[in-house]
Amino acid sequence: MDLDAYIGIPFTSRGRDFSGCDCWGLVALFYRYEFGVSLPALLTYRDISDRGGIGRTIAGEKPNWEALNRDTDPLTFGDVIVMNIRARQTHVGIYISRGKILHTLENVGSFIAKLNTSPWFSPGRIEGVYRYA
Numbered sequence: 001m002d003l004d005a006y007i008g009i010p011f012t013s014r015g016r017d018f019s020g021c022d023c024w025g026l027v028a029l030f031y032r033y034e035f036g037v038s039l040p041a042l043l044t045y046r047d048i049s050d051r052g053g054i055g056r057t058i059a060g061e062k063p064n065w066e067a068l069n070r071d072t073d074p075l076t077f078g079d080v081i082v083m084n085i086r087a088r089q090t091h092v093g094i095y096i097s098r099g100k101i102l103h104t105l106e107n108v109g110s111f112i113a114k115l116n117t118s119p120w121f122s123p124g125r126i127e128g129v130y131r132y133a
Helices: 023-035 053-060
Strands: 065-068 080-085 088-097 100-105 109-114 126-132
Antiparallel strands (some): 080 088, 100 109
16 A cells, blocks of 8 residues: 555546545545445535535445444544534545544645644544444
8 A cells, every 4th residue: 555646636526536536536546446445436426515425425325334433433544534514524534544534625635634633623523434344
């Protein structure tokens, strides 16, 4: 595994490859190459203004995802963290290790951030943590 391959990918709404991706595209790309798992492309997801697309996808795929208790279950490599903005599940990232997450943002691209120092990951914003089973 070479995490450097996932850092610096430009943000592209609905992007699903190394030339550009959005947050779900980054998760799908990571899962395809690191775990050999093809996640749904989120075809009903229009763009970042579709505030419920990520939540609908996780809900539709529940048999494949184990919801974790973020207060008691230890996070492991590849766990998906779902965050909310204005009470809607709109952003995802991938837990890497030692309190770090890989994610992407508009005008920034993909990067690794610390969970405990970023406003993105404040307790009120983390909607759920899921492990692909």
